[in-house]
Amino acid sequence: MQELQARFKTITEDPSLSFSQKARALSLEAENSLAYPELDEDTARALEERVICDMYEGHAPFKPRYVMPDYSVVLKKGSEFLELEPAQTLDEAINSLMIAYHHVPSVTNMPVFLGHLDDLLLPYCDGVSEEALYSKIKLFWRYLDRVLPDAFMHANIGPSDNQVARAILKVDSELKQVAPNLTFIWDPEVSSDEIFQMACDSIIECSKPHIANHPVHQPIFDSAGYGIASCYNALPLCGGASTLTRINLYEVAKRSVSVEDFFQNVLPRYVDLNFRLTQVRVNHLFEKSRFFESFLVKEGWIAKDRFTAMFGIFAMAEAVNELQEKAGVAGRYGHDDAANSLGHRISAALAEAVASREMEYVWRGRAMLHSQAGLSDDGGCTPGVRIPYGSEPDPVTHIQALAGHHGYYTSGVSEILTLDETIRNNREALSQLVKGAFSLGFREFSANISSNDLVRVTGYMVRLSDIQKFKESGGSRINTTVLGAEASVTGAILDRAPRVIAHEFTRG
Amino acid sequence: MNLPEAKVSKILNFSCVDGPGNRLVLFLQGCNFACLNCHNPHTMALCNHCGDCVPACPTGALSMIGGRVVHDPTRCDECDQCLEVCPINSNPKVFQVTIGEVLELVQRNKPFLNGITVSGGEATTQLKFITALFGVMKQSVSLRDLTCFIDSNGYLPEFAWRSVLPYTDGVMLDIKSFDCDLHCKLTGRTNERVLASARFLHAEGKLHELRYLLIPGMTDVPAEIDRLLDFVLDLSPGLNLRLNAFQHHGVRGEAQDWPAAEKDRVEEIASQLRRGGLSNVTTPAVYI
Numbered sequence: 120m121q122e123l124q125a126r127f128k129t130i131t132e133d134p135s136l137s138f139s140q141k142a143r144a145l146s147l148e149a150e151n152s153l154a155y156p157e158l159d160e161d162t163a164r165a166l167e168e169r170v171i172c173d174m175y176e177g178h179a180p181f182k183p184r185y186v187m188p189d190y191s192v193v194l195k196k197g198s199e200f201l202e203l204e205p206a207q208t209l210d211e212a213i214n215s216l217m218i219a220y221h222h223v224p225s226v227t228n229m230p231v232f233l234g235h236l237d238d239l240l241l242p243y244c245d246g247v248s249e250e251a252l253y254s255k256i257k258l259f260w261r262y263l264d265r266v267l268p269d270a271f272m273h274a275n276i277g278p279s280d281n282q283v284a285r286a287i288l289k290v291d292s293e294l295k296q297v298a299p300n301l302t303f304i305w306d307p308e309v310s311s312d313e314i315f316q317m318a319c320d321s322i323i324e325c326s327k328p329h330i331a332n333h334p335v336h337q338p339i340f341d342s343a344g345y346g347i348a349s350c351y352n353a354l355p356l357c358g359g360a361s362t363l364t365r366i367n368l369y370e371v372a373k374r375s376v377s378v379e380d381f382f383q384n385v386l387p388r389y390v391d392l393n394f395r396l397t398q399v400r401v402n403h404l405f406e407k408s409r410f411f412e413s414f415l416v417k418e419g420w421i422a423k424d425r426f427t428a429m430f431g432i433f434a435m436a437e438a439v440n441e442l443q444e445k446a447g448v449a450g451r452y453g454h455d456d457a458a459n460s461l462g463h464r465i466s467a468a469l470a471e472a473v474a475s476r477e478m479e480y481v482w483r484g485r486a487m488l489h490s491q492a493g494l495s496d497d498g499g500c501t502p503g504v505r506i507p508y509g510s511e512p513d514p515v516t517h518i519q520a521l522a523g524h525h526g527y528y529t530s531g532v533s534e535i536l537t538l539d540e541t542i543r544n545n546r547e548a549l550s551q552l553v554k555g556a557f558s559l560g561f562r563e564f565s566a567n568i569s570s571n572d573l574v575r576v577t578g579y580m581v582r583l584s585d586i587q588k589f590k591e592s593g594g595s596r597i598n599t600t601v602l603g604a605e606a607s608v609t610g611a612i613l614d615r616a617p618r619v620i621a622h623e624f625t626r627g
Numbered sequence: 628m629n630l631p632e633a634k635v636s637k638i639l640n641f642s643c644v645d646g647p648g649n650r651l652v653l654f655l656q657g658c659n660f661a662c663l664n665c666h667n668p669h670t671m672a673l674c675n676h677c678g679d680c681v682p683a684c685p686t687g688a689l690s691m692i693g694g695r696v697v698h699d700p701t702r703c704d705e706c707d708q709c710l711e712v713c714p715i716n717s718n719p720k721v722f723q724v725t726i727g728e729v730l731e732l733v734q735r736n737k738p739f740l741n742g743i744t745v746s747g748g749e750a751t752t753q754l755k756f757i758t759a760l761f762g763v764m765k766q767s768v769s770l771r772d773l774t775c776f777i778d779s780n781g782y783l784p785e786f787a788w789r790s791v792l793p794y795t796d797g798v799m800l801d802i803k804s805f806d807c808d809l810h811c812k813l814t815g816r817t818n819e820r821v822l823a824s825a826r827f828l829h830a831e832g833k834l835h836e837l838r839y840l841l842i843p844g845m846t847d848v849p850a851e852i853d854r855l856l857d858f859v860l861d862l863s864p865g866l867n868l869r870l871n872a873f874q875h876h877g878v879r880g881e882a883q884d885w886p887a888a889e890k891d892r893v894e895e896i897a898s899q900l901r902r903g904g905l906s907n908v909t910t911p912a913v914y915i
């Protein structure tokens with residue numbers, strides 16, 4: 120108890136946290152002082168050894184990790200709980216959304232999904248001039264960044280070319296804010312060349328948006344569709360994801376004596392344990408937390424049976440290199456065809472394991488595989504299936520090496536290509552690169568232009584100048600600057616964020 | 628059929644600075660200029676297999692086999708120490724490629740490409756290879772929509788340009804200076820043929836871009852800039868003109884003591900040229 124109080128005290132007195140950041144850290148400490156949902160011995164040990172991981176989400180899951188509301192419900196029908204009438208004008212629609220966001224929980228306590236903003240707002244744009252729309256979006260964007268300063272918060276636009284999507288791209292590349300994050304959903308059948316080029320130009324300005332390949336995502340979901348949230352998670356709309364758990368593939372490889380032992384014994388064992396961990400956490404959410412008694416369900420913003428479980432993996436690069444070494448072969452992940460194929464074989468095995476395991480309380484009874492990049496500094500492990508920082512090949516070789524993975528990770532793959540600044544004088548090169556990536560089956564495309572102040576860390580955006588300020592003076596308005604990822608203990612988070620940045624951006 | 632092969636120092640799968648869009652770039656070995664300011668001096672000469680570089684390699688990637696230096700790419704860690712010791716500005720890592728190998732690579736990278744560019748060294752020192760490669764690409768149903776560009780110092784005479792232009796979509800041409808003595812000092816050659824190439828290529832509709840390197844106190848002096856302006860205006864005010872800024876990266880010899888071009892000065896010259904009527908002047912995105 121005394122130790123706990125000492126931790127509370129450190130948080131309340133921490134000069135670099137704002138009061139809301141303190142409140143958040145205190146609530147995490149409180150939750151984590153409760154006993155963990157009961158795990159069997161093997162699962163508990165694997166978690167303890169961090170071969171499997173719960174993303175430090177807290178001991179008592181009382182809200183889903185990612186909530187993806189169908190915001191058209193509140194716009195069209197209003198909300199009895201929030202005492203809102205259906206929206207009649209664009210101002211009312213934006214206002215209702217601003218209110219709605221405050222009532223949507225997630226792992227960060229801020230909304231991770233803001234909706235398909237063009238679909239939501241277009242019905243209210245008749246008779247609204249381009250200038251008026253632009254200035255309303257600009258104010259809306261300013262509000263989002265200042266009031267919900269969390270770069271996990273993610274807006275979607277596209278695939279159609281429309282005035283709202285254009286206004287958002289324009290405002291976003293002008294303001295260069297950390298929040299919200301943005302995905303443009305691209306469909307070659309629907310998206311015009313102009314809007315696609317606008318999105319690419321905006322990447323050159325501010326490393327946003329991220330572009331999602333609709334023809335690859337769409338068949339995974341049903342007619343209610345999907346949205347992209349947080350670090351590029353593709354999830355069922357009107358639902359979301361209850362949990363995200365993940366396997367450290369490097370740890371699994373270390374525990375294997377050979378490639379065959381990895382595939383035959385060790386990987387299946389930890390896949391099983393990670394499933395057990397996931398089910399225990401999902402059960403807690405569904406059976407104990409009463410989350411689904413919320414007005415969000417009653418009013419139809421979300422449906423209880425549309426929450427998936429994200430089955431994450433990371434450290435593919437280290438796992439492959441470890442297994443290559445055990446097999447006595449030299450080729451390295453990202454650079455050698457045999458090493459890359461071994462990686463693809465691991466992804467295929469994981470996809471098969473996920474497809475064959477039945478889960479309770481999970482959308483369609485199956486988890487969804489995810490290449491996870493949330494906490495980036497995992498003891499030198501590389502996020503998801505990425506190629507280690509500093510050793511990436513040229514962008515084309517990079518994409519060719521990774522494309523084979525993308526088909527397996529139905530709930531998203533976070534990839535970041537770093538492009539040098541010379542691309543500013545040659546916009547066409549970027550659009551061709553995106554098209555090339557998509558033609559090879561890339562699910563999503565994100566790029567950093569290396570001199571941009573605004574950069575992706577593991578999937579969320581931070582401003583390099585904010586990190587600099589944070590280092591110099593302590594304290595940042597932006598949650599993601601401080602939080603790094605949504606790790607558990609404040610101290611660790613504070614250490615992590617700047618280190619992560621340094622790690623990612625000293626590659627010369 | 629007996630198709631020519633090329634001596635290549637490097638192949639890039641991705642370049643956004645060698646013509647429009649993303650391009651596959653072949654750097655061909657060998658140059659007919661000897662520019663003091665060269666950023667890649669090891670691309671100048673063809674290897675004479677003297678063997679001096681073999682003991683300099685720390686990883687044992689180089690060996691003498693039958694009187695020829697052989698490079699083993701799987702053991703090379705790209706430290707470039709071999710380039711440092713080579714007495715004639717050559718490179719033991721240069722490799723031969725066939726047209727078939729290039730086509731295979733282009734085919735594989737096709738979804739990412741707007742086209743291909745041959746650069747150097749001086750690409751046109753291997754003109755037969757370029758003509759053959761571009762010729763085959765233009766006949767290939769699956770590759771003919773890719774554009775074929777040459778990056779050149781312009782020393783090639785007109786009759787030789789005529790042999791490759793039917794298969795070439797554009798040329799990026801470097802002008803080192805307008806003053807003939809200065810040109811001689813910088814490159815070892817006079818500039819008449821360079822200027823003639825620029826005019827000829829422009830008349831043929833194949834001059835995609837002119838490039839001009841600003842070296843402080845030499846090529847950025849008012850007299851040079853005035854002649855640059857007149858020269859481009861005479862061709863076309865809308866011609867793409869790319870100003871490059873002299874930097875020390877890769878440079879050897881006396882040029883290491885020259886001052887680097889500063890961004891402010893480069894931008895000032897760009898505005899001066901724009902005021903003079905040029906509408907497509909580009910300045911560097913980075914100074915390294």
Ligand code: SF4
Pocket residue numbers: 683684685686687688689698702703704705706707708709710720
């Ligand atoms: S760059 Fe040259 S010296 Fe260095 S390892 Fe390769 S061959 Fe050897």
Ligand code: SF4
Pocket residue numbers: 673674675676677678679680681696712713714715716717718719
């Ligand atoms: S690269 Fe230079 S040093 Fe090496 S063998 Fe050839 S000429 Fe001699």
